[in-house]
Amino acid sequence: MNTLPLEYQSLKAVFLYMDPNVRFEISHRLPTISSTEKVVPLRIEELDLGDLTTSVNQTSYKLGIFRDYKEEEKITWRAQRYNDFGGLPRDLDRFGFEIFPGHNVLDPGDVSLPCPYSLVRQVERDTVHIERMHKTRLKFYQDVLKTRLGSEDVEISDREGEDAILERYYMSLPINELERHIGEIHEDLQPFECRRFNLKPPFVCYIMLTITSKSHKETSLMPYNMKLHEAMKALNNFLFGGRRQSIQVQKLQLSINGTILRLPVGFKIEAEQLKGVYNLAMRNDAIISMLDKKSFPLKSVSFFAEDKRDFQFFDFGKTTSFTAMDVNPEIDLFSILKTLSNERVNLSFYDPDFGIGEYLGLVQNWIENERPIGTCYSFGIEEDTARQILKLVKTHVEGAKRSKRCVSIPIRNSARLELYYIPMKCLNDSEQEEFMYDYDWVLKMRIVRF
Known part of the structure; x- marks a missing residue:
């Protein structure tokens, strides 16, 4: 059977919708079309960058x-x-x-990810x-x-x-x-x-380079004629170097421990989400340096809140939604929440030392300071605590109407504030992912139209 090679424009169209890991393999096996592959925008669902590991979607590239x-x-x-x-x-x-x-x-091109420990x-x-x-x-x-x-x-x-x-x-x-x-x-x-x-x-x-995916694992050995950080630089240069456009990434994750990411010169990501970030305050500048300005505002950021400065990332409209996980009890969380303008916030903390009065203070703050319709904050919570909060708000807020699991408060002619709790299982899978701990209930606070 006669076969004809793909023309340049057709090849570019195929690359655009091809799994990025298949693109990498084709570029490796057919260097003559590597330049064409580099021209086509690279789309990645999940990118995880570490010191000696780069993971693209469900495939990891690890050196040792x-x-x-x-x-x-x-x-x-x-x-x-x-x-x-x-x-x-x-x-x-x-x-x-x-x-x-x-x-x-x-x-040149490397990005330092600091952290308070190694x-x-x-x-x-x-x-x-x-x-x-x-x-x-x-x-x-x-x-x-x-x-x-x-x-x-x-x-x-x-x-x-x-x-x-x-x-x-x-x-x-x-x-x-x-x-x-x-x-x-x-x-x-x-x-x-x-x-x-x-x-x-x-x-x-x-x-040794180990490539692991859901379906297979393969290893290859190369002469030990460079150090590991030099080899990691070469690997990431092969995967991401020489691209004319920013790499489009839905979810970006970064190494937990302090490290230096060995990246190509000019490496840029147009990201939608940052997932599970540690030491956000310390890494703010490093993260910003990797992100294309088109990324902002980010769709969402989830991070582990060890320090109140971690929340400063959100002061400048960098994201519409964020999830703070494992919030340090020493952080004055509710004072911070009163100053934020994010549309959606999820709070996940273990055994918090927050009194129910803190929730009442937040409700009163929202009544005094108009929030846009659609604003919604969610808290992982125990059912008994949620019930006490609704009772307290009903007692202390004028005009509050109480039903079984909800308090509704008119705040202006066209909007009302709703405070209600629902079983965690009622959330969709992506929403449940936002909560680190296995809560049975979620307390939601939102502004809706009448």
Whole structure:
């Protein structure tokens, strides 16, 4: 059967409606049409950016260090686990010590995502003190194992205190787990021996790329001739670099821990939603730098509210709707809510220390300060608390009319304020997603037309 290649305009039309991950694969396999693919706007439903992982829709691209052990060497359980699940997420030097060469490197295009803590501690792992600590632990585990195997040369004491508790814990472990701990400490000590005698480690390092989707997982190994942060830069350059237009993204998510996103120069996103953002106040400038001005106002933002400054993101019309999850009880939340102009707000907090009087104050604020029709705030809540709030509002607000689960208050000729609660299950799936905790009820406060 004769086949004709797609013409340029037809190819562009096909690319526009093609899954982005298929586009990436085609560009990789057929470099001759890569330039055409870059011209066509890239549309992504969900984009998640991390330090060594980029996820596009349901497909993740993850980098790590794969250690290929020599045939005569036994790989430890820990090293095998890293190999099986994407590789070691840290660079290694020529002796096998973990190093962090890209920790503070900020190249053109990169975006720093600060946070008050780091999930990966950047500590020295090659000091004499660390080696002594490993040797002490090794002797401890070996003594426990000998005792478990019935050796008369070693005796575990019956003294009290933390050491005794630790001893009893490891005495209760299965033999194979003790042997695993011993193997892992031998692995920790190996770089010290290699450095001491100028030896090579018993493995060869490769950069491993793991591509995982719902239906399959594939890995590929590349020579370890660059650091992980350089490899991540190259990966994101391949995926997103050289595009003439901003990348259109429905939902954008960012790494939880502090990191540097290795992005192409000129990287821009035209986003609709930000999902599950941590440390929003600290990351405000970084987020804004990635977003095309056409993104604003964003359709919605959901974030974990640790600091009152996190709410400042919404002072300048950056979004019409937001969800604050796990609100810190020390935040004067209701004072903040009285100053916001967002159309829709969802509040999800666990075991909050807010009195029902706070809700009454918010109702009174809305009566005194006219809110646009369509404004709606939602709170995850317990049924008994919701019932008390409605009773309080009915008692203290003139003109309030109460039904079973609703209080209605006329606020001007054409509008009324409604305060009501409904079962969580009555919300659609997307609305339920906005609440982090498994509430049974939702209290809604909204302005509607008569």
